[in-house]
Amino acid sequence: MSKILPLTLNNVFYRVGEDRLIQDVSLRFEAGPITLVIGPNGAGKSLLLRLCHGLIAPESGSIAWGGSDAVQAAKHQALVFQKPILLRRSVYANIAYPLQIGGVLRDTEIVDRVQEALKLAGLEHIADRPAKVLSGGEQQKLALARARAQRPEVLFLDEPTANLDPRSLKDVEALIRALHKAGTKIIMTSHDMAQVKRLADEIVFIYDGRIVEAGPAEKVLRSRHIKY
Amino acid sequence: MNSILEGFSEAFGLLISLDPDLIEIVLLSLRVSLTAVFFSALIGLPLGAVLAVAKFPGRRLMIVLINAFMGLPPVVVGLVVYLLLSRSGPFGVLGLLFTPTAMIIAQTILITPIVASLTRQSISDLWLAYRDLLHSFDASPMQIMRTLLWEGRVSLMTGILAGFGRAIAEVGAVMIVGGNIDRATRVLTTAIALETSKGDLGLALGLGIVLVTIAIVVNILTLSVGQVVGGQSLEGRAP
Numbered sequence: 233m234s235k236i237l238p239l240t241l242n243n244v245f246y247r248v249g250e251d252r253l254i255q256d257v258s259l260r261f262e263a264g265p266i267t268l269v270i271g272p273n274g275a276g277k278s279l280l281l282r283l284c285h286g287l288i289a290p291e292s293g294s295i296a297w298g299g300s301d302a303v304q305a306a307k308h309q310a311l312v313f314q315k316p317i318l319l320r321r322s323v324y325a326n327i328a329y330p331l332q333i334g335g336v337l338r339d340t341e342i343v344d345r346v347q348e349a350l351k352l353a354g355l356e357h358i359a360d361r362p363a364k365v366l367s368g369g370e371q372q373k374l375a376l377a378r379a380r381a382q383r384p385e386v387l388f389l390d391e392p393t394a395n396l397d398p399r400s401l402k403d404v405e406a407l408i409r410a411l412h413k414a415g416t417k418i419i420m421t422s423h424d425m426a427q428v429k430r431l432a433d434e435i436v437f438i439y440d441g442r443i444v445e446a447g448p449a450e451k452v453l454r455s456r457h458i459k460y
Numbered sequence: 461m462n463s464i465l466e467g468f469s470e471a472f473g474l475l476i477s478l479d480p481d482l483i484e485i486v487l488l489s490l491r492v493s494l495t496a497v498f499f500s501a502l503i504g505l506p507l508g509a510v511l512a513v514a515k516f517p518g519r520r521l522m523i524v525l526i527n528a529f530m531g532l533p534p535v536v537v538g539l540v541v542y543l544l545l546s547r548s549g550p551f552g553v554l555g556l557l558f559t560p561t562a563m564i565i566a567q568t569i570l571i572t573p574i575v576a577s578l579t580r581q582s583i584s585d586l587w588l589a590y591r592d593l594l595h596s597f598d599a600s601p602m603q604i605m606r607t608l609l610w611e612g613r614v615s616l617m618t619g620i621l622a623g624f625g626r627a628i629a630e631v632g633a634v635m636i637v638g639g640n641i642d643r644a645t646r647v648l649t650t651a652i653a654l655e656t657s658k659g660d661l662g663l664a665l666g667l668g669i670v671l672v673t674i675a676i677v678v679n680i681l682t683l684s685v686g687q688v689v690g691g692q693s694l695e696g697r698a699p
């Protein structure tokens with residue numbers, strides 16, 4: 233079933249000027265488990281997701297999608313940014329936008345997908361509102377709904393619940409579980425250990441740009457390196 | 461003192477009676493400057509967007525030149541267009557000198573740098589904000605350009621209005637390439653200059669009042685376009 237997984241990183245380095253921000257990262261992401269990338273602020277979690285998603289290129293090392301070349305792989309993944317990036321349009325138009333520029337779906341399919349995503353994220357009642365006037369939590373949900381509508385095989389989520397109240401946090405976690413159940417590979421970052429325990433099947437622990445631990449959640453959580 | 465008052469009363473008379481000479485001059489002014497703005501937008505918007513987003517050799521130089529050309533003196537633009545269109549010039553055979561077309565060309569040259577430069581500035585900011593998102597969506601260069609121009613529509617509108625304000629108010633370029641010919645190339649600014657020098661202060665003042673009114677309307681539009689366009693566009697679904 234899987235079109236682009238597994239994702240394999242081999243000895244990946246990334247730096248800006250003199251700052252070595254990602255150092256010698258080797259990882260393999262398989263279809264299936266929910267993967268949580270954890271680590272303190274500034275550890276390199278966001279950079280790791282951006283490297284995987286192809287927004288930045290490694291200085292050295294390789295990032296390869298098992299099933300296909302980078303161009304194909306790009307069509308089957310989506311990323312929800314730490315700070316939601318929304319277009320100056322309605323909620324509805326924000327969700328429709330990536331589907332429209334993708335250029336493969338018919339208009340009726342786009343409408344169906346947008347409606348489904350709106351419903352899933354509980355945003356139907358504000359579909360016509362300008363995205364920029366939404367509350368922080370609503371914006372976060374919108375970004376998630378938009379990614380969902382793209383029907384990616386791999387969904388990268390960069391701290392998707394960082395600014396949410398407890399109620400929205402529960403909603404978003406339920407949404408993440410639902411997407412996972414529907415077959416989407418979830419790779420998300422978090423620094424909330426309670427959340428990590430709730431969601432993680434496997435954990436990548438990153439510190440100062442290096443992988444300290446990676447593996448099944450129970451194993452990594454028992455590790456002496458983790459002292460939150 | 462008296463002549464000023466007389467001038468004002470004559471001016472109001474002309475305005476209220478919708479004097480046909482005055483109407484003709486106003487309409488030609490609007491036609492020339494609006495057409496020039498149209499072509500400036502046609503050139504300046506994509507040019508500014510490309511300069512904001514694309515990387516190519518000579519880009520920096522073009523940006524510097526366009527910024528410098530924002531302040532071109534109208535008389536110099538008029539002179540250059542005059543030389544190009546005059547009978548012995550490279551485009552002399554077209555016979556465009558002293559026609560409204562020549563005035564449109566001169567004003568287009570005058571304000572395209574304004575539109576392009578303001579476009580580049582606002583599209584650069586938007587590109588910074590939306591670059592990751594648009595790359596994530598795998599948008600093509602063409603789609604990126606169109607999306608950024610649409611996202612920037614409010615500030616781009618302001619830039620275009622600024623260009624129009626400059627075009628309608630300038631006198632040097634249209635005077636040189638148009639020649640201020642009665643019923644052919646006479647616009648508000650050149651007419652004011654002429655009537656003032658002839659001593660017909662009534663007509664000059666009437667024209668001046670119209671010009672100032674247009675300038676004020678453009679300014680009000682510039683201020684409110686942010687609120688109006690911004691408010692509406694944020695609500696709409698399309699595109």
Ligand SMILES: Nc1ncnc2c1ncn2[C@@H]1O[C@H](COP(=O)(O)OP(=O)(O)O)[C@@H](O)[C@H]1O
Nearest residue numbers: 248251253271272273274275276277278279280
């Ligand atoms: N473009 C950049 N230039 C310089 N430093 C950067 C850049 N992007 C990220 N960094 C630095 O890299 C480190 C890791 O950043 P990031 O991946 O965002 O951390 P986090 O784990 O909190 O998501 C931080 O110290 C950040 O300041």
Ligand SMILES: [Mg+2]
Nearest residue numbers: 277278314390
């Ligand atoms: Mg981060």
